[in-house]
Amino acid sequence: MASRLIQNRQLSEDTWQVATDPTQAPAGANLLISLADWLAQPQAWLDHAGRAGVALQPTDDPVGLQPWLAQLALITVNFPAFTDGRGYSIARLLRERHGYAGQLRAVGDVFKDQLFYLSRVGFDAFLLREGEDAQDAISALDTFTEAYQVSVDRPEPLFRRRLG
Amino acid sequence: MYFYDEIDQRIVDERVAQFRDQTRRYLAGTLSEEDFRPHRLQNGLYIQRHAPMLRVAIPYGVLSSRQLRMLAQIARRYDRGFGHFTTRQNIQFNWPKLEDVPDILADLATVQMHAIQTSGNCIRNTTTDHFAGVAGDEQIDPRPYCELIRQWSTFHPEFAFLPRKFKIAVNGATHDRAATRVHDIGLDLVRDAQGAIGYRVLVGGGLGRTPLIGHVIREFLPEQHLLSYLDAVLRVYNRFGRRDNKYKARIKILVKELTPAKFRAAVEEEWAHLIDGPATLVPEELARIRSRIAVHDYQPSALTLADAAAQRSDDAAFLRWLQRNVIAHKVSGYACVTLSLKSTGVAPGDLGDSGLDAVAELADRYGFGELRVSHEQNLILPDVPVQHLGAVHTAAQALGLAQPNIGLITNIIACPGGDYCSLANARSIPVAQALQERFDNLDYQYDIGELDLNISGCMNACGHHHVGHIGILGVDKHGEEFYQVTIGGAQSATAALGRVIGPSLRQDEVPDAVERMIQRYLSLRDSEVERFVDVVQRLGIEPFKESVYGLKAHSESPAV
Numbered sequence A: 001m002a003s004r005l006i007q008n009r010q011l012s013e014d015t016w017q018v019a020t021d022p023t024q025a026p027a028g029a030n031l032l033i034s035l036a037d038w039l040a041q042p043q044a045w046l047d048h049a050g051r052a053g054v055a056l057q058p059t060d061d062p063v064g065l066q067p068w069l070a071q072l073a074l075i076t077v078n079f080p081a082f083t084d085g086r087g088y089s090i091a092r093l094l095r096e097r098h099g100y101a102g103q104l105r106a107v108g109d110v111f112k113d114q115l116f117y118l119s120r121v122g123f124d125a126f127l128l129r130e131g132e133d134a135q136d137a138i139s140a141l142d143t144f145t146e147a148y149q150v151s152v153d154r155p156e157p158l159f160r161r162r163l164g
Numbered sequence B: 001m002y003f004y005d006e007i008d009q010r011i012v013d014e015r016v017a018q019f020r021d022q023t024r025r026y027l028a029g030t031l032s033e034e035d036f037r038p039h040r041l042q043n044g045l046y047i048q049r050h051a052p053m054l055r056v057a058i059p060y061g062v063l064s065s066r067q068l069r070m071l072a073q074i075a076r077r078y079d080r081g082f083g084h085f086t087t088r089q090n091i092q093f094n095w096p097k098l099e100d101v102p103d104i105l106a107d108l109a110t111v112q113m114h115a116i117q118t119s120g121n122c123i124r125n126t127t128t129d130h131f132a133g134v135a136g137d138e139q140i141d142p143r144p145y146c147e148l149i150r151q152w153s154t155f156h157p158e159f160a161f162l163p164r165k166f167k168i169a170v171n172g173a174t175h176d177r178a179a180t181r182v183h184d185i186g187l188d189l190v191r192d193a194q195g196a197i198g199y200r201v202l203v204g205g206g207l208g209r210t211p212l213i214g215h216v217i218r219e220f221l222p223e224q225h226l227l228s229y230l231d232a233v234l235r236v237y238n239r240f241g242r243r244d245n246k247y248k249a250r251i252k253i254l255v256k257e258l259t260p261a262k263f264r265a266a267v268e269e270e271w272a273h274l275i276d277g278p279a280t281l282v283p284e285e286l287a288r289i290r291s292r293i294a295v296h297d298y299q300p301s302a303l304t305l306a307d308a309a310a311q312r313s314d315d316a317a318f319l320r321w322l323q324r325n326v327i328a329h330k331v332s333g334y335a336c337v338t339l340s341l342k343s344t345g346v347a348p349g350d351l352g353d354s355g356l357d358a359v360a361e362l363a364d365r366y367g368f369g370e371l372r373v374s375h376e377q378n379l380i381l382p383d384v385p386v387q388h389l390g391a392v393h394t395a396a397q398a399l400g401l402a403q404p405n406i407g408l409i410t411n412i413i414a415c416p417g418g419d420y421c422s423l424a425n426a427r428s429i430p431v432a433q434a435l436q437e438r439f440d441n442l443d444y445q446y447d448i449g450e451l452d453l454n455i456s457g458c459m460n461a462c463g464h465h466h467v468g469h470i471g472i473l474g475v476d477k478h479g480e481e482f483y484q485v486t487i488g489g490a491q492s493a494t495a496a497l498g499r500v501i502g503p504s505l506r507q508d509e510v511p512d513a514v515e516r517m518i519q520r521y522l523s524l525r526d527s528e529v530e531r532f533v534d535v536v537q538r539l540g541i542e543p544f545k546e547s548v549y550g551l552k553a554h555s556e557s558p559a560v
């Protein structure tokens, strides 16, 4: 199957696998773990995984991940429907408030028309839903050349940049 | 109006290209209807009963004659020759073709207009006083703040997919003409004891299915913190507003379920992280926006409206018009003229392409080429020199826009209703027309005095029926059109929600019911200054209920 993962504006292979039990998962692999599973035994996961990532749902509060953010290489945020905008706030909180610097990946009902907004709130990877034209989707990262607000990609709002 | 700079223009142009691509993919079948829908709605495009409907933004109701001419051209070229002004100070076209919409947007962009976020679950067009910048009772000009909010809300990346639509209104005058108490966020511009500008912030007001009056969550927010505070309110709403039931998804429900005190605490906690951050306003930006909002070259004179009346003391039609449709301007020697789009026989808020062009001409000749749209669905010439009022009256008469009915019963607010809107339970326009015919006699209207009559075709309340002194709501009873009547609603500072008088009525019963209530009012008022709504407040709804349903109404339960 063709790759549907966009990282750094390019199609990439997805090297992560979902895991639910550290004793069962292959040691040294890149493991993606739900928030509940992670919070149950964070140290076990850290000891076992090559790299660890956490999968968030729109109802999850990212503040719970704070103690481990520096050790996580990936956080995914699920969009069950693209019209569910909670993930946008989660992304900004992770980036702006909690200082998360690893990969932030949008997954779920993700396609071309969301990519520009998603990239502005701090997502740097996008797992497109099936059936999407990935090259066409990448072009949407450049839909707009300017934007008014404070955002993760441009922390100064336009009105401050206009001064310069 | 605010004049775009190169960046504002580029953003709007890029939006046109984006929508062209989305439309192309939809027509090619690579973007499904389900996925296209929220995107076209965020561009003001509905699929209606007969055809698509395109809602074009008129930011805070201010537009130029050049823009109005473009709207006329669009009505001619892409529609059936007319536009409909809405209660949110926007304009709607009812007959464009879907495949033409990218071209329409491109035409609009050439005059700094767009349809961005005029629908959908996002931050909508900000509204304000239709006399902003010219009203005599204005304390603080709301337009620069509205423009700040327009820019902040345009493609805000975090708040493009909210639980539900989100409406903000700003008021800066003594008399609230922006209805800040019935908006998701209402901002009253105020000064503190030191004279510094700030905002009183109200949250959780709204009409629709669950009409509520907003709660003050901050008595005084200092001027520079506007955007970070809005970010905090919206973030709390985006994260915690209900998404499981669209009828419970507005912020008013969140505020109510949490309680205003807890909602306020959540906002303050969020804001504590954002305060003094990069979204904090800088004085240069307010100065920049002010400099791009046209400041007109007024030539003050000593002429007053009383002088205008004295000069034409034998012209009864002019005097009536002067009394109802003209108010004093804050610059002496000028006046603000309302052109009534509420003539008998015309759907409220509708104007044809030649009318749009003619009004643009009036704005150029008797003003600075600027116009306003009121939420009462009329057009306003904001800067008419007093010595030209006679000429403007004559011109407006020739255009059929001089009905001296502002504030009177025939200045009906009505949504497009079942004739156009696919959400409607019932038609609005025929009811409005029947009432206008019934009360066509001007002497009768003047005798009745001030009365707001508002009609909505369904619970969505686009016609603001809850805040009408008389409100009429279309309801569906076993597949038939019925109308529920409320009385005692009011907008502005004394905002109140009307109460249902009894079982809903058939369409042909509505004019009689209204007339009977009016007759009862005329017999009950203690003087001519006591308005219909005052009598309802003094005596309650009982006498009116009885006038419509007779005495047995007391034992019946109100329907619907």
Ligand code: SF4
Pocket (backbone or CB within 6 Å): B415, B416, B417, B418, B421, B422, B423, B424, B425, B456, B457, B458, B459, B460, B461, B462, B463
């Ligand atoms: S009130 Fe209802 S019928 Fe009227 S325009 Fe709004 S949605 Fe349509």
